[in-house]
Amino acid sequence: MPHDAGSDELAAAVAATTGSGRRSSERSSERSSDRTRAAGPVHATPAAGGTPLEVLRRVWGYDEFRGDQARIIDTVVSGGDALVLMPTGGGKSLCYQVPALVREGTGVVVSPLIALMQDQVDALSALGVRAGFLNSTQQPWQRREVEDAYLAGELDLLYLAPERLAVPDTVDLLGRGTVALFAIDEAHCVSQWGHDFRPDYLRLSMLHERWPDVPRIALTATATAVTHREIAQRLQLEDAEHFVASFDRPNIQYRIVPKDNPRSQLLDLLRSEHAGDSGIVYCLSRASVEQTAEHLVGQGIDAMPYHAGLDRAVRAHNQARFLREDGVVMVATIAFGMGIDKPDVRFVAHLDLPKSVEGYYQETGRAGRDGLPSTAWMAYGLADVVQQRRLIDTSEGDAAHRRRLTQHLDAMLALCETVTCRRVQLLNYFGQSGEPCGNCDTCLAPPTTWDGTVAAQKLLSTVVRMAQRGQRYGVGHVVDVLRGKTTARVTQLRHDELSTFGIGADLSDAEWRGVVRQLVAAELLGVDSEGYGTLELVEASGEVLRGERTVAMRKEPERARRRSSGSGSSGASGSKAAADLDGEALEVFERLRTWRAGAAKEQGVPAYVVFHDATLRDIVLRRPSSLDELGTVGGVGVTKLERYGDGVLAALAG
Incomplete structure (x- = not known):
């Protein structure tokens, strides 16, 4: 049976759905640069020559x-x-x-x-x-x-x-x-x-x-x-x-959820779907990185921070642990990640909105390099939209630069608010086409759209009436007025006398916040650029108020907690490669992993530089009894056969 060459660079990959033992390549990982050994060339028998x-x-x-x-x-x-x-x-x-x-x-x-x-x-x-x-x-x-x-x-x-x-x-x-x-x-x-x-x-x-x-x-x-x-x-x-080539990564499940206490949402994701898995959590600020890592550690998750403000030695140590050990979660700014080759990253989570679809795709692409099921999860809310627009407004570039940033952000918001397949939306952004994947959140639990024009007019009218009094307020207070809540602040400001008081009782707080988020994302409503978070009208608001423009909105369905088909830890080892192994086969797989860990430690390299889990799985399934047979397994080239062959056969024999 023919075998085919590999996943990105040197990473061994095996498609979880095939189980065919097809070959994929192995790659190295980014580790600490403060090594004690020489960084010189390898003097070995030339590997060059031939077709x-x-x-x-x-x-x-x-x-x-x-x-x-x-x-x-x-x-x-x-x-x-x-x-x-x-x-x-x-x-x-x-x-x-x-x-x-x-x-x-x-x-x-x-x-x-x-x-x-x-x-x-x-x-x-x-x-x-x-x-x-x-x-x-x-x-x-x-x-x-x-x-x-x-x-x-x-x-x-x-x-x-x-x-x-x-x-x-x-x-x-x-x-x-x-x-x-x-x-x-x-x-x-x-x-x-x-x-x-x-x-x-x-x-x-x-x-x-x-x-x-x-x-x-x-x-x-x-x-x-x-x-x-x-x-x-x-x-x-x-x-x-x-x-x-096609930009599709079918093994990654894309999911974007409304932001509601994101650290708790992240913790729920890790506990219910990715217990014991390696993953990356991206945050926008250094402070958020450190606070999130501390929160996860306090909840029993093996998590570490990484950002440019940390001491170089700390960054190197944390990076080395993430790359060499199983089940470590790295909480980082985008300073961490480019070129990260760890193949068994099972999830990438974003607690803040990326600045562009390119950045999002690059960052989520660090999950599932081995071809096995992985999750790209993001919590997204109004504050993200406001923050990104403020960063653009205050950026040092010229008008053309700000226009480029705005176009990047608009494309990212379109991906977040889409009611169609997220994978198709991603592919379209890169100029490619695709069919609904059946493996993203909008395919698995399709959202519905509703005519939000009247709701938008109610909200904009409330902002207008407050502005007529020379006042501007944030989302929470505006929603309280719409829903007819007689809070102390509403009463004190006499906003219960506004003609719009209570006209929005048909929608919940969360639904009204969704209306605000989508109006801001569509640039039909503004948020002040001074950092106070108050709502204000923009030029396009008038089109909605005058009935010249309809507003279709995304309604998120109620979602029951579930384990996705591509998530969670399987088998005693927590390895996706061992997901369908049991009994003696799983025992042999664990023996091979133990042997590999020792070989990797002796050489000072990550375990997957020796052999990837997918290669070990192939060895377990094929049970080679000689070096010649072992040499036919995917990812076992001449040098690795010479270096590790006897050790593999000994581990197989028990």
């Missing part, structure tokens, strides 16, 4: 490529340029790692992920690939060692941060050796339209000017049509072959 398929089989242990991988690799091997848009989990790294081993010379990888470079070198080393990196974390002697290896032709892959190419000595070094190809990873960083612009990327067009005959491959996991065009233009890749 792309021969290299794939020998080094990674897979029998065939997946999707566009073969076409992309053939393009680069033959000397052509390529621009690759492929989702997380699609196998991007193989698209330049394989050609680097086939072509003469060293593949030079430009990446902004300095903290990840050591991990990439570790993972490649485990595969028998000779790799090194040059960045600011190294000592001078370590850089010299890498440079000497490059000049001697002893490196298959060399990782560089983009700012290194601004150093003349680096350009001179590359010129004195043989470059097989240039790979520009995280290529969306070149786009000022995108969500993670890096000025250093603007200089990368010099690669084509300095080395016109060396093929270039630029890769990203997120790009709209606008960002795609800008990447091509800025990197001079208009004439390159462009490959755009």
Whole structure:
């Protein structure tokens, strides 16, 4: 039976629904950069040579490529340029790692992920690939060692941060050796339209000017049509072959819930669906990160904070624990995550609204890299809309910059408020089409729409009447007036005398807050920009009040608490790979995990750099009795067979 090459970069993935034992690749993870061991190159028997398929089989242990991988690799091997848009989990790294081993010379990888470079070198080393990196974390002697290896032709892959190419000595070094190809990873960083612009990327067009005959491959996991065009233009890749894979991640279940005490909602999610799972929780502010982590720890969850304001050593320690240990929850700002390769992240939760769909997609894509069911969950409310609009209004950019930010936010709000399939909405944003997935919240519990025009007019009329008295108030007080509540404040302000007092008794507090949220999201109602949270009319409010514009609103259905089909911990190990194993098979799986933990600890690497859970599962199901049989299992290449084969067979034998 044929096997197919892997999920994103080096991560081994197996589709939970197939159980077919199909091969997927393994990747490394981002860990602490303050290592005591040398960050020099790996001196090993060259893994290079042969056809792309021969290299794939020998080094990674897979029998065939997946999707566009073969076409992309053939393009680069033959000397052509390529621009690759492929989702997380699609196998991007193989698209330049394989050609680097086939072509003469060293593949030079430009990446902004300095903290990840050591991990990439570790993972490649485990595969028998000779790799090194040059960045600011190294000592001078370590850089010299890498440079000497490059000049001697002893490196298959060399990782560089983009700012290194601004150093003349680096350009001179590359010129004195043989470059097989240039790979520009995280290529969306070149786009000022995108969500993670890096000025250093603007200089990368010099690669084509300095080395016109060396093929270039630029890769990203997120790009709209606008960002795609800008990447091509800025990197001079208009004439390159462009490959755009589907952005669908069918193993991720997208869910967005109305915000109501979000930390309690998060805790309920973790306890009811993801007990013992690894996951990431994103918050907008550093204070919220620390408070949320403290709250989770107080409730018995193994959680840690991560943000740029923490001491570097603390960040490194927390990151290392998250990557190396099972069941750890990282609470972080978006300072954490780009390039995170941990394959068994079972959930990504947002307690605050992301600034763009690109950012949301990138962050949620860190869940389920192994292809197994995972959850992307977000709590969203009026305060998020108000906060993001205020940030845009007070941003330092020019009018064009603020318009771009507003367009990003409007697209994010459209995703939150949609009554159709969220997956289809995501795909449409990236210029792709799809059918309702049946595995997001709007598919599983379809919301209904209702004509909210009259409700909107009632609310706007109340705001008008308060404004006529020279007064502005927040949501809570306006809703109290609409519902006819004789609170002390309502009575004191004599708002029980307003003609709109009590005309909204037909809707609950929560329903009225939903009306306000949707009116603000649709820019039919404003919130003051001074931070007081008071409601105010905008130009478009008049269209609604005059009956010139109807307002359709989203009504959230009542949802019973349930476990989703893609959530929760299964089996004694809590591993999705072991979900359908029982009895002796589960016992063998646990023995293999115990052996793997020891091997990983001895080498100082995460367990999945040795073997991923999916590979262990395949071993359990196939029960190889010899090294030759073990070598046919997905993810067991020549080097790993030599290094770990005897240990695996011994663990199988008990």
